[in-house]
Amino acid sequence: MEKLKSGFHIHFANCSVTRLFEGEPSHLVPSASHFLVESDLFLMAGRMMGHSFLHGGPCLSGLSPAIVHVLLGGTPETCTVTLEDCPDLDIRDTIRLLEGESNLSEKDKVEIQDLAFAWDLPPLTEGNRKWLFEKLLIHAVIGRVIRQIKQLRRGLKETPIWTMLTQRPDTVDLFLPTEEAGIICPQVLLQRIKWPQADDDDDDCPVDTKCRVSGYLREFITTVTPAELQSLVKFWTGWEVLPSSLSVEVGAGRYITASTCYETLRIPCHYKDYAAFQSDMLVSISTCHTGFGLV
Structure with missing residues (x-):
């Protein structure tokens, strides 16, 4: 998609x-x-x-x-139909000349005539300006x-x-x-995350480390742009549709990875500051369009 x-x-x-x-x-x-x-x-x-x-x-x-x-x-x-619907900027600018009631130069009239003749429409006159504007716009977008x-x-x-x-x-x-x-709301995303629990048995990753790294992720979610947040979700789950629940695991490892089938984000516990975490996370989510999240 x-x-x-x-x-x-x-x-x-x-x-x-x-x-x-x-x-x-x-x-x-x-x-x-x-x-x-x-x-x-x-x-x-x-x-x-x-x-x-x-x-x-x-x-x-x-x-x-x-x-x-x-x-x-x-x-x-x-x-x-609006002018913004016309994807061709040159055609849009030509049609825009007909908008309003400002006087047209000879050059402007030639551009409008050429476009009208190319689409089998009658030439511009003093009485059909608004009609021609609508016809040209509809043909540019729909026709x-x-x-x-x-x-x-x-x-x-x-x-x-x-x-x-x-x-x-x-x-x-x-x-x-x-x-x-289609914009993902940070608050909605945070509500659907299952965070690491304090009673999880993991000798390699103390509770305070899990809390610190989880805090980095929370800060990342609430401060990045909507496009970056969408990339995070796609990196996390495989597409940009929010599931009912997402999981976060903090443990031993070198890179930030995602198990998209299980909708689980795995974050290494070695991060000591947010700047390093943010840098690695941005690099990781940039891979969401080319793979399953492995750096």
């Missing part, structure tokens, strides 16, 4: 990374590349999204509300990727998730959450 947002290392059109979705956070739209449609990659993406949700896995967050509206059967004319959206819908229909989405519209926000909804 992470690859759906960050991209696959598939060399299409001389690109080192092939992205299925482009744009700003909370405004992601399908890529307009026809190579991806011809390869049925959006069909694959729909299947991935459906099966991941059904098995309790992570969801694809941050899709544009306009894309979600059309994906679930709405029409482009009834969706709310160019309508095949991608249909293919994504086909993939979802191949999983039982489509029945749930159509019969229970209230589940859409759970299946396609906003970018903000």
Whole structure:
């Protein structure tokens, strides 16, 4: 699921990374590349999204509300499209020229005319400025990727998730959450951690050492950025979905490791100060996208 947002290392059109979705956070739209449609990659993406949700896995967050509206059967004319939904910055800047009522230079008019003619729309006049702005924006966000959206819908229909989405519209926000909804709260994470107990039998790691190292982890959780906290959870469990309970073990060892199957974080007891712990922890969680947490 992470690859759906960050991209696959598939060399299409001389690109080192092939992205299925482009744009700003909370405004992601399908890529307009026809190579991806011809390869049925959006069909694959729909299947991935459906099966991941059904098995309790992570969801694809941050899709544009306009894309979600059309994906679930709405029409482009009834969706709310904003300039932030347009992933192509050059096209966005050209369409932005039509916003408001400021006077346009001859250069601006030429850029708008060229874009309108390229998409089979009429030229700019004094009376159709607002209408042309809306038409250009809808085509930039929806019209160019309508095949991608249909293919994504086909993939979802191949999983039982489509029945749930159509019969229970209230589940859409759970299946396609906003970018903000995917942010992990430090307080919630701390409440789900099973900390080392004082009566654990471990001659190599005294109780005061366990308390000190556990305190370092608590401070790390409450002070890092949301992105780093998400990486910690992914390093800890294998994905960014919080389980009902997580475990921490403090004992002999050299590196910080994670047993993702058992949702257990193992921290060596040799740390004497927070700076060293923080440095090693940041290095460890940076491996969450490439392995199972072993440095």
